[in-house]
Amino acid sequence: MNMCWRTRAGMLNKKYDIILFSEEAKGKDFLTKIEEKKPLFICVIGTTETAKIPGISAAGKYPDVTDLTPPADAELLLLGLCKCIDGVPVTPEGIPTPALITMSILNLANIPALVVSGGVKVNPHTPFIDVGGKPGGDIRAGKAVENVEEVLERARIAGENLSKVADYLVIGESVPGGTTTSLGVLLAMGIDAKGKVSSSMPNNPHELKIRTVEAGLRAAGVKFGSLADDPLGAISCVGDPMMPAFAGLVLGAAHRIPVLMAGGTQMGAVLAVIKALRKDVLKNLAIGTTRWIIHDKTADLRGIVAQIADVPILAADLNFSDSRFMGLRAYEAGDVKEGVGAGGLTIAAMAKLKGAISKVALLKEIERNYERLVASK
């Protein structure tokens, strides 16, 4: 760990192209712990009716397409192409899924991956770990997720067993509408997250998200903070099916090995759930995300996490400004930003190979896959 300098966003570690965005000392420690170690990547998928509220999610051109985005992401990771859809998931503007980044890095750094289904309408054409979850409802009804306790417990058992083989876990997610359900859980648990959650769109529809969550809280009879000690209740009312599966994996693994929670502001909600259930694992956690999330002026990941725990935030210094593809350069304008563990897995790859993967090599591999899967369609 050397050659660090301060940037607008935080301390930049040049060797790894990783930004220490908050809790810098703890972030450095975490990077030291995972250096040259072998990670296992797990992508937790889920779908919800919440994602189909017009304007909430950019994960599909039409609301119903959000049911296909998570299984398609899983296919892209494990098969190198999608089977349940043609091409790859794109935003309404045609910007491709961050799973394209994640998949490229899995290949480049030879990192193994598993998929865990928290509850999806359409199963992926891949192996996946079933933890007994069902697709999520519309949070406006105040009854969003079934079977939360059982899903958390089954995922915990999976995490426990996987923690005995992997050096550490990197866990990412694919759940459309996930920042809205995260806002729901954060507010129910008493964390001020209004106007702070991120979006996969350049124009973050904060008002729509807040309106949606407030309808759900009202329907469930929940006030700001009234479920601070009942994280499973918060997920049941206004969360999504990714959350109990993700939290269970962390709870099962992080008492033994480090876990990098790979995602943006959604990690805030998962972290709040974990903290309420088992504080002693917090010291083994870090959040790994992208530069696009920490530069997002419409959101405040640091502000959310600081209210919960002193868990470090690391960001991969990904930069697509020089890409020859418009669909990748769009990430620089605030499209997509993060998802499917893209930021965290980039960090893991850089730590595994001690910086032998450069940002340039990474972009080349992503462009190669972009060309094969998107540009040629």
Place this chain on the structure above:
Amino acid sequence: MNMCWRTRAGMLNKKYDIILFSEEAKGKDFLTKIEEKKPLFICVIGTTETAKIPGISAAGKYPDVTDLTPPADAELLLLGLCKCIDGVPVTPEGIPTPALITMSILNLANIPALVVSGGVKVNPHTPFIDVGGKPGGDIRAGKAVENVEEVLERARIAGENLSKVADYLVIGESVPGGTTTSLGVLLAMGIDAKGKVSSSMPNNPHELKIRTVEAGLRAAGVKFGSLADDPLGAISCVGDPMMPAFAGLVLGAAHRIPVLMAGGTQMGAVLAVIKALRKDVLKNLAIGTTRWIIHDKTADLRGIVAQIADVPILAADLNFSDSRFMGLRAYEAGDVKEGVGAGGLTIAAMAKLKGAISKVALLKEIERNYERLVASK
């Protein structure tokens, strides 16, 4: 590897209480490769209508109970108790499932476990890897397993990814009626296995098994050996849903790491499938079983395997003669004998701990769990 001496059954390695039953030199090499290494245990479960033919299987007191044995075994492994049934699975005589052995060893040697479902009627209350399989039919119809190619491919992807985290895999199975479906696949592929497959009952119902398989082969229009080059066809006609999942896991992993195929004569059918698909992985395989299987005078594991490949057979020198429980002493009389990877996992535990687990300590732990789960009911 020292202190070996010849016994009736084969070369006994005293340090490990492991019998080198065939291909001794290769067996020794395999043990050297896995010594002190960290295994991952995978239990592949499946159910079939074949198991419900009266007299075929001892995996349930009543035929329909065979649908519950594999998920109950999975629960015993991962939860330490069964949820889908009271107590644990027992034979009609009340002899408990070999999952009791496997579970005890997982705990004793701190070995991680995953469950893969090849296709079951009732899902376990545990996390499990779904590979797209469906429960199997009755082989007498000649159309026993759906979706074989896809299940094999998805399991291959899971095996490939898991091979990047584990030092080696130990794969076991729980599928009632499995020796009959194995006889089916072996005959379809031209391996003389009549009167050679084992049974979970002391009186091996060879004639019933042969009659059942011959009905299936007739219905499918298959002659002895006519599917020698079509292993997927053989499974589709007269196999069971454990087979493509098991074979896929081996194919995905064994080009990179050793795989111990943990089971009795059913491993013959899986091995024949693997050999027909990818010969180069055979050198990384061994079969791990129990002393009860290699002492079984009603069956001939060595005779089956020798027709397929020079893969070594190792047997754990388990002995329950001195158990204080009748239900365990019954194993010495030929009840149950093997299943749920009991023999192979015992070998893995002995190799992991370099003999620090004695047969006596093992029996004590098994008796402790027997007392808790069986004797107290």
